[in-house]
Amino acid sequence: MSKVVSAQLSPIRITSKVSRQVLLFIGCLCFAACGDQAGQTDQAPNLVLILADDLGYADVGFNGCEDIPTPNIDRIAKEGVIFSNGYVTWAACGPSRAGMITGRYQDRFGFSRNPLFAPNDPNMGLPLSEQTLAEALQSAHYKSVAIGKWHLGAHPTQRPLERGFTDFFGFLTGGHRYFPEDWTLADEYEVASQYQAYRTKLLRNENRIEEEEYLTDALSREAAQYIDKYQEDPFFIYLAYNAPHAPLQASSKYLERFEHIENRKRKIYAAMVSSIDDGVGRVLDQLDSLGLSDNTLVVFLSDNGGPERVNASDNGPLRGQKGDLFEGGIRVPFAMRWTGKISAGTQYDQPISALDIFATIVAQNSGQVKLKHSIDGVNLLPYLSGEKTGVPHDQLFWRRHDQGKLAMRQGDLKFQTRDTSSFLFNLKNDLGEETDLVGQEPEKAQELRLAQEQWNSQMMDPVFMGLAFDSIYNVLHPDRFTRPESQ
Numbered sequence: 001m002s003k004v005v006s007a008q009l010s011p012i013r014i015t016s017k018v019s020r021q022v023l024l025f026i027g028c029l030c031f032a033a034c035g036d037q038a039g040q041t042d043q044a045p046n047l048v049l050i051l052a053d054d055l056g057y058a059d060v061g062f063n064g065c066e067d068i069p070t071p072n073i074d075r076i077a078k079e080g081v082i083f084s085n086g087y088v089t090w091a092a093c094g095p096s097r098a099g100m101i102t103g104r105y106q107d108r109f110g111f112s113r114n115p116l117f118a119p120n121d122p123n124m125g126l127p128l129s130e131q132t133l134a135e136a137l138q139s140a141h142y143k144s145v146a147i148g149k150w151h152l153g154a155h156p157t158q159r160p161l162e163r164g165f166t167d168f169f170g171f172l173t174g175g176h177r178y179f180p181e182d183w184t185l186a187d188e189y190e191v192a193s194q195y196q197a198y199r200t201k202l203l204r205n206e207n208r209i210e211e212e213e214y215l216t217d218a219l220s221r222e223a224a225q226y227i228d229k230y231q232e233d234p235f236f237i238y239l240a241y242n243a244p245h246a247p248l249q250a251s252s253k254y255l256e257r258f259e260h261i262e263n264r265k266r267k268i269y270a271a272m273v274s275s276i277d278d279g280v281g282r283v284l285d286q287l288d289s290l291g292l293s294d295n296t297l298v299v300f301l302s303d304n305g306g307p308e309r310v311n312a313s314d315n316g317p318l319r320g321q322k323g324d325l326f327e328g329g330i331r332v333p334f335a336m337r338w339t340g341k342i343s344a345g346t347q348y349d350q351p352i353s354a355l356d357i358f359a360t361i362v363a364q365n366s367g368q369v370k371l372k373h374s375i376d377g378v379n380l381l382p383y384l385s386g387e388k389t390g391v392p393h394d395q396l397f398w399r400r401h402d403q404g405k406l407a408m409r410q411g412d413l414k415f416q417t418r419d420t421s422s423f424l425f426n427l428k429n430d431l432g433e434e435t436d437l438v439g440q441e442p443e444k445a446q447e448l449r450l451a452q453e454q455w456n457s458q459m460m461d462p463v464f465m466g467l468a469f470d471s472i473y474n475v476l477h478p479d480r481f482t483r484p485e486s487q
């Protein structure tokens, strides 16, 4: 419980009316100063969305990590805002990404499971009825680049270039091995089972390529290069690292930094986090050197909580881990920077969601972007500037359909149900979700149960089989990895 959020950074907390007025005043000064700069403010802002994979809540410096220095990730936090209550929409990879990239609860369109790697299945991934952020930004003339892990469908109709992205560099499945010598499969049709897809060669757009760098370094390099390439356009860089997701593999350059860590698993994990941190530094330096930082929203978060037993991650004081609807599964390290727009050293403590990234960048392009659906996120900037008071979300919801689990957050309260069981926690004084209050507050529990059921009634059943159905799927689809005759 000692890892208190960002105590060492002495952030500005937006908690009082006075501080909001001060921030508003500072914001006005910034706006007046920035307005004098030529050109910059006329162009739509860029978005650099940096996603880590299976990173623990307490494994970044800005959330109190002591054994893994993350000075570059911390730069985003120090120069912008730390969200101490930042959530993703699911406790594992695929659905969390589907929610974030559409700005909608993924259960609305049945993306309620981690998809299988099934390159011949047009329904195994993000339904074409949905609009990705890259598609939404097309009408505002953004160049959008997906780098790293996709995990939203491997069928040719579901790949990044079909979903609004200008460029793609990475891999289609839910994970990948990290060293080039392991990438022995020429393409997706040489794969014979789910996890063999971790061994395919990388894709640049639609072409398989030879790559020589450690995977995380290659992804960072590409991000920096695409920022350079598209510096004259508004751009959206979606940098989806697969580190520090298993398999735990790190290069000696990073391992050498962690000789002080005795636990072997934690040592490799730390090296993988450090490789991301170097990459974040490369991206931030590139934005600085090109003079783009004032016009670029940079977001950093993890796609779900750390699976502590699998990769030796640490969710600190939070209960549970990846897969759980306890805080350890869904509350993640989350920070945002927009130089001149978001006051440096801010800490924001109200619950916010990965859904809000979509809404925030779209709001900067009002009039230019036509949304296909109503979205569930909100523009966070007015809350950070103090222009809007109150909370961005009265309620947030989560669902694990196959486990019969629902959860919701309302104010300080966290309510969870599993079939007929229910639990109520007050996170304000029980962050570890240890003391169930259902017996003490039955009326409140009933009120939240009804709200949860109302939300769930708007959601769809899953539209594809997930990881747990791997062997059944194979029986039903003997052509799962068969190369189509047209290729």
Ligand code: CA
Pocket: 053, 054, 092, 093, 245, 303, 304
């Ligand atoms: Ca993940």
